[in-house]
Amino acid sequence: xxxxxxxxxxxxxxxxxxxxxxxxxxxxxxxxxxxxxxxxxxxxxxxxxxxxxxxxxxxxxxxxxxxxxxxxxxxxxxxxxxxxxxxxxxxxxxx
Numbered sequence: 001x002x003x004x005x006x007x008x009x010x011x012x013x014x015x016x017x018x019x020x021x022x023x024x025x026x027x028x029x030x031x032x033x034x035x036x037x038x039x040x041x042x043x044x045x046x047x048x049x050x051x052x053x054x055x056x057x058x059x060x061x062x063x064x065x066x067x068x069x070x071x072x073x074x075x076x077x078x079x080x081x082x083x084x085x086x087x088x089x090x091x092x093x094x095x
Contacts, residue, residue, distance in 0.1 A: 005032050009062055016063045029065035032058070035072065042076035 008016070023030055034055055035041065041051060059067050 008032070008064075009058075013063070020063055031066045031068050032062075032064055033068040033070055035070045037070075037072045040073045040075060041071070042073045 011019070020030060041048070055067050055069070059065075
């Protein structure tokens with residue numbers, strides 16, 4: 001949910017580092033989720049490279065371990081023209 005991402009972003013770097021260290025010590029990775037059933041990045045003509053770069057920058061800036069991309073642009077998938085598959089390659093190294 002946006003609320004949790006905004007709350008995480010509002011923390012100081014020191015607070016994020018402290019929290020992250022506790023999770024890391026427990027063997028837990030921290031990730032953010034993007035998109036969902038109401039987001040339509042392909043249908044709305046979002047630039048896939050710019051979108052991926054923005055997501056990667058956000059993850060790095062806010063000291064997270066990764067991002068879960070919940071891509072459900074069903075209109076693009078159902079179009080059958082390959083637009084949903086073209087351009088969105090979600091294995092992006094951020095380290």
